[in-house]
Amino acid sequence: MRGGAMIPLIETFELGKRFGELVAVDQVNLRVNPGEVLALLGPNGAGKTTTIRMLASILGPSHGWVRIVGLDTVAQASQVRRQVGMLTEHHGLYTRMKSMEYLAFFGEIYRLPTDLITQRALGLLDRFGLSEAVDLRLGAYSKGMRQKLAMARALLHDPTVLLLDEPTSAMDPESARLVRESIRGLRSGNRAIVVCTHNLYEAETLADRIAVIRKGKVVAHGSPEDLKREFLGNPIMELRVAGSLDGAVRLLPDGAVLRETGSNWLRFQSEDPQTVNPAVVRAMGMAGIEIVTLSEIGRSLEDVYLSVMQSENPN
Amino acid sequence: MISGEPSWLPGTLTVARREIRDQLRDWRILAPIILLTLFFPVLMNFTANQAVQFVEQYGAEIIADRLIPFLLMVVGFFPISISLVIALESFAGERERLSLEPLLATPLTDGQLYFGKIIASMLAPLGAAYLGIFVYLAGLFWRLGWQPPVGLLVQVVLLTTAQSIVMVTGAVVISSQTTSVRAANLLASFIIVPVSQLIIGESLIMFWGRYGVLWWIVAALVLVAIVLIRMGLHLFNREQLLGRDFDDFDLKWVKNSFWTGFRGRAETLSGWYRELLGQTLPQSRGSILIMILALLVAYWVGFRAASDYVLPGDLFQADRLQAALGEELSSFGLLTARGWLWVAWNNIRALGLASLLGAFTFGVAAVVLLMTPVGIVGYFAGNFALAGGDSARILGGLVLPHGLLEIPAAILAGAAILQLGLAALSLPKGSSLGASWLEALGKWARLNLGLVLPLILLAAAIEVFITPRVAMALLAGGP
Numbered sequence: 001m002r003g004g005a006m007i008p009l010i011e012t013f014e015l016g017k018r019f020g021e022l023v024a025v026d027q028v029n030l031r032v033n034p035g036e037v038l039a040l041l042g043p044n045g046a047g048k049t050t051t052i053r054m055l056a057s058i059l060g061p062s063h064g065w066v067r068i069v070g071l072d073t074v075a076q077a078s079q080v081r082r083q084v085g086m087l088t089e090h091h092g093l094y095t096r097m098k099s100m101e102y103l104a105f106f107g108e109i110y111r112l113p114t115d116l117i118t119q120r121a122l123g124l125l126d127r128f129g130l131s132e133a134v135d136l137r138l139g140a141y142s143k144g145m146r147q148k149l150a151m152a153r154a155l156l157h158d159p160t161v162l163l164l165d166e167p168t169s170a171m172d173p174e175s176a177r178l179v180r181e182s183i184r185g186l187r188s189g190n191r192a193i194v195v196c197t198h199n200l201y202e203a204e205t206l207a208d209r210i211a212v213i214r215k216g217k218v219v220a221h222g223s224p225e226d227l228k229r230e231f232l233g234n235p236i237m238e239l240r241v242a243g244s245l246d247g248a249v250r251l252l253p254d255g256a257v258l259r260e261t262g263s264n265w266l267r268f269q270s271e272d273p274q275t276v277n278p279a280v281v282r283a284m285g286m287a288g289i290e291i292v293t294l295s296e297i298g299r300s301l302e303d304v305y306l307s308v309m310q311s312e313n314p315n
Numbered sequence: 316m317i318s319g320e321p322s323w324l325p326g327t328l329t330v331a332r333r334e335i336r337d338q339l340r341d342w343r344i345l346a347p348i349i350l351l352t353l354f355f356p357v358l359m360n361f362t363a364n365q366a367v368q369f370v371e372q373y374g375a376e377i378i379a380d381r382l383i384p385f386l387l388m389v390v391g392f393f394p395i396s397i398s399l400v401i402a403l404e405s406f407a408g409e410r411e412r413l414s415l416e417p418l419l420a421t422p423l424t425d426g427q428l429y430f431g432k433i434i435a436s437m438l439a440p441l442g443a444a445y446l447g448i449f450v451y452l453a454g455l456f457w458r459l460g461w462q463p464p465v466g467l468l469v470q471v472v473l474l475t476t477a478q479s480i481v482m483v484t485g486a487v488v489i490s491s492q493t494t495s496v497r498a499a500n501l502l503a504s505f506i507i508v509p510v511s512q513l514i515i516g517e518s519l520i521m522f523w524g525r526y527g528v529l530w531w532i533v534a535a536l537v538l539v540a541i542v543l544i545r546m547g548l549h550l551f552n553r554e555q556l557l558g559r560d561f562d563d564f565d566l567k568w569v570k571n572s573f574w575t576g577f578r579g580r581a582e583t584l585s586g587w588y589r590e591l592l593g594q595t596l597p598q599s600r601g602s603i604l605i606m607i608l609a610l611l612v613a614y615w616v617g618f619r620a621a622s623d624y625v626l627p628g629d630l631f632q633a634d635r636l637q638a639a640l641g642e643e644l645s646s647f648g649l650l651t652a653r654g655w656l657w658v659a660w661n662n663i664r665a666l667g668l669a670s671l672l673g674a675f676t677f678g679v680a681a682v683v684l685l686m687t688p689v690g691i692v693g694y695f696a697g698n699f700a701l702a703g704g705d706s707a708r709i710l711g712g713l714v715l716p717h718g719l720l721e722i723p724a725a726i727l728a729g730a731a732i733l734q735l736g737l738a739a740l741s742l743p744k745g746s747s748l749g750a751s752w753l754e755a756l757g758k759w760a761r762l763n764l765g766l767v768l769p770l771i772l773l774a775a776a777i778e779v780f781i782t783p784r785v786a787m788a789l790l791a792g793g794p
Contacts, residue, residue, distance in 0.1 A: 020568075058419050058553050081422040092414035094333070096340045108329045109421045153417065 006033045009069055009161050009192035010055060016063030017050050017216075024050040026216040027064070032161075032192040032209075037183070039207035040196045041305065047216035048196040049089055052163050055194065056086045068161055082110070085159030089166050089196075091150035095139030099125055099149055102138060103156055110157040117156070124152035127182065144175035151179060155186070162186060165196040180206060204301040212308050220308045228299050231307040235273055236297040239280065240265045242290040251287055253279040267297065326423050330431025331438070334405055338439055344401060351394040352443040353450060359386045360454035367459060383455065384467055385521045390451040391475035392514060394443035395482065399506060402436035402483040406490030406551070407499035415556060425552040429487070433547075436483045444475050470529045474517070477536035482506055484543035491550035492748060505675070542677065542740055550748060572750045576757020591765045595758055602730035602737070606682065610726065613686035614693035618706075621697025631702035651779070659775035662721070666728045666767065670735075670759070678729075678736030685729045689722075712789035717778035724770035731762040 010032035017025040025047040032038045040048045053059040054066055057073040057080040066073040068080045094102060100121055107117030125131045128148035133141065141149065147167070154162065167183065168176035183206055186193060197203050203210050204224050212220040212227075220227055229235075236259060241248060245264050252258060255276045256268040270276040277294060284291050338344045363386055367379040409415045418428060448471065455461040463471075485506040486499070493499045513532070520528045579594065581587035629635065665684070673681025692714055696706040710718075738755030739748060 053557060056420050058416070059557060060554060078422045078424065081420060084420065086417070086420040088413075088416040088420065090413035090416070092412065092417045094337060094414060096337055097333075105329070105333050106417075106421065109326065109418075109423055111325075150417070 007070065008033050008067075010038075010194065011067045012055070012064065013066075014064035015051070015054060015061050015066060017047075017054060017059065018062045023216050025054065025061075028211075028213075028216075028218050030211060030218070030221075032194060034192060035187060035189045036209065037187055037193040037195060037207045039203035039210045040194060040213055041198065041200070041203045041210050041301075042213035043198060043309075046213040048198075048213055049165055050216075051213065052086070052165050052194065052196050055161075056084050056163055057081050058086075082157070083160045085154035085157065085162045087150055087154040087162075087164045087167055089169075091146045093138045093141070093146050093149060095137065097138055098136065099130060099134050099138065099152075102149065103153060106153050106156055112157060120156055120158075121152070124155055125149075128152055129178065144171040147171055148175065148179065151182065160191055162191060162193045163196070164193065166199075167195060167197070168199065168202060176202075200301045200305055210301070212305065214309065220304070224301055224304075227301070227304045227308075231304045231311070232299050234269045234271050236267050236269050236299070237273060237277060237280075237294060238265060238267050238297050239284070239294050240292040241284070242292055247287065248284060248289050251280075251283040251289075253283055256280060264292075323424075323427060326427040327431040327434065330418075330423065330428055331434040334432060334435030335438060338401060338435070344397065344439070347397055348394060348439060348443045351397070352447045355393055356390050356447045356451035357454060359390050359451055360458070362386065363455060364458055381522045381524060383461060384463065384471070384526075385518055387448060387451060387463065387467075387471050388474065388517060388521065390447045391444045391471055392478065394447055395437075395440045395475055395479040397443075398436050398440035398479050399482040399486050399503060401440065402432070402486035403490055403496060403499045403503060405432050405436050406487050407493050407496045410490070410493075410556065411495045419553050419557065426548060429548060429551045433480075433483055433487065433544075436486070437479050441476060441479050444479070445472070448472070448475075467526060470526065470533065473533045474529060474536070477533055477540060478510065478513070480540040481536050481543065482510060484540055484547050487547040487551055488543055488748070491547070491555060509675070546740060546748075555747065568750075569753060572753035573757040573760075576754035576759075577761050578757070579761070587761075588765060591761055595761055596766075598758075599727075599730045599734055599762065602678075602733040603726055605733060606685070606726040606729040609682050609686050609729070610689045610722070613690040614696075617690035617693025617695075618697040618700075620690075621694050621701055624694075625701060626698045628702040631699050631704055655775050655779040658778050659772050662724075662771050662775060663768070666725075666763075666771070669728065670732050670763075673732035673736055676736070677740060678733035681732040681736075682729055685725050689725075708789055712786040713782065716782040716785050717774045719774075720770045720777065721774035724767050724774060727762060727770070728767045731759045731767070734762075735759045 008031040010030060012028055012030045015025060015028040015030075016023070028047075028051060030038065040051060042048050050059065054061050054073065055068065057066075057068070057077040060074050069083045071080045071083070073080045094105075097105070100118075103121040103124070104114075104117050107114075107121065112120070122131075125134065128151060130145060130148055130152070133145060138146065138149065147169070151164075151167065154164070164183065168179050171179065180202060183193065183195065195202065195206055207224070209221065209223050210227060211218045220231065222230065237256075239248070241264055243264065245261060245266060249258060249261060249266060252266075252268055253276060255272060256270050256279075258266060258268050260267040268276075268280075273296070281291060281294060363379075363383050366382050367376075370376060370378045409418075423431075452463060452468075486503065489502045489505060490499045493502060517529065517532060520526075520532075578587065579590045581590050669681040669684040672684060673679070692710070696709050699709045700706040735752070735755045735758075738751050
């Protein structure tokens, strides 16, 4: 913190990237603070990987700038890459190596002491459930095992910024859950994590904030709740009563907008559920209508995503 | 966090070590190396022994004398040929397997990755080549008591090393233009064909016994290697490796890149010429200067060679020259439109051939080809002078009238080809080899179509209709 303001570990300003005539990334402004997880969500070819490559100082921006831990990704590229751990979209392992040898190679590149490499490598292999496969060549690993080893590689030098491009792609549900739990475990006060994904569940469960990218532009940005509110409107509440719904509809207080009704249920939307919901309960109680449940209708990120995509592409 | 930027050498060696370890686990690389290191030299040894015994029966010892050093070179070359395969696999293979990006995300610099891979591609094959040479020489010493002259041994070792560097650095340039080993192997002909021609040339030189020439070849190979390393360093960078999809053939992109160079910003024909004269020509002044110097050197070398290889003086008697000229006039159709077309077509063909050769040799072969006729003119002028004639007169009579246009045309054509070659060597930052080369090809076409072709057509007309008359008039006065 400086003067009360948090210094972001990742900051971009009007970030853009062109490949010839193709605009891959356009005017992207992001800020990820320590301890935060940001998900970049978007369809294939939206510009997520190009963005993450620019954050990792692998590609230089055509426009704007990126700062990682306050370092410029162009002028201080090597220093930036020291701070960043990156899980690439394709695991890219060397199939004739074994896991310890593989991690040692990357540890050597980061100039970690041999003892520390061994200690961390063993710890990471254990964490990802790969300890029993240390004698196998990486060519014999399953897709999930390879992805987990690639995660271990990205974490080996204990990076301040972790960039994960499709971390659970090609994984079976059990391995995917293990990796997601690991990512949750990696969240710490001095680390920022960016997860690039088109898995909506993953984005919703892992990220504090989500940036939806389409055709290189960030078209929506905020916490999952903010996004739902912005794109799907106010939360929808469902009231279920014992018996018939007769007369209940007209008891809805001001601020509750009726959306749907059934034989013994109704749904309403409210800008201020904290005030409106108790008023609904009170009104029903006074009218002698027995309430079975009053709950918020779950709205998935998928609805938000589809809404964003449709609003961006009316055709 | 405990990590640091890898200092240059350790980082490079880390990359190289991993690659070498990987190679030594691949039987497809290991088997030929072992075979060429141990079995092949023994076979060559046996061949040399048999040849020596055979030719000695007929008193042709010179063949054996030349064969043994030649086989020494072959024994060194065969293992290093594998370095090309390893380099293609290392650069294009790693891109194809998508294992390059994790490396690009580390603090390693592009140079560390590049040199680490170069070292790894060369080390095992070169080690095998040196070992093979040792095995071959040990066998020869044991069976024939033959020891190579130190100079020859140094030459072969340097040639082997330089060829390996050229092949590997060439492979990097090729690999950087593809995303698959298959495509890289197809493009590898651009290395295999010139290198095989080089080996044939070296063989001829060795059988001829002109070992001194090998030093020049070593020097030339070192220069080529420097050029290729420079290109490789430009092409092997994160931006180029991840920023483009090379294998797609995009005809529109090819056309646009060429058109950018050819048309420039011009909207009209006069604008196009203004740009040609005001921009393209001044941009080529360095190449034009090189061409002028090259042609002057060619003339001087030809003129000097006349004293070493003197032609019979009576060839330069005026009546014989006049007779020869008359013969030319009747047989080649000079002073006719057919003769004009023939001369023009001949010159266009020569410049076309020079361009084609230049495109694959950074312009060098084109310059050498264009120097040849000027060297021949110098040689005849030198002989004319030795015969007591005035060499300025032969130039004035036989060359100058059309040469006033033809020589500038050759200079401009040579400069355009050099520019084309230089386009591959000095790529603007951020541009690809393909785009840069196609744009240079457009400029080459602009210069040739706008200036060289009109000059050649005019020069041919003068050569056919005016030069013979001037020559006859001048020669009438005798040498």
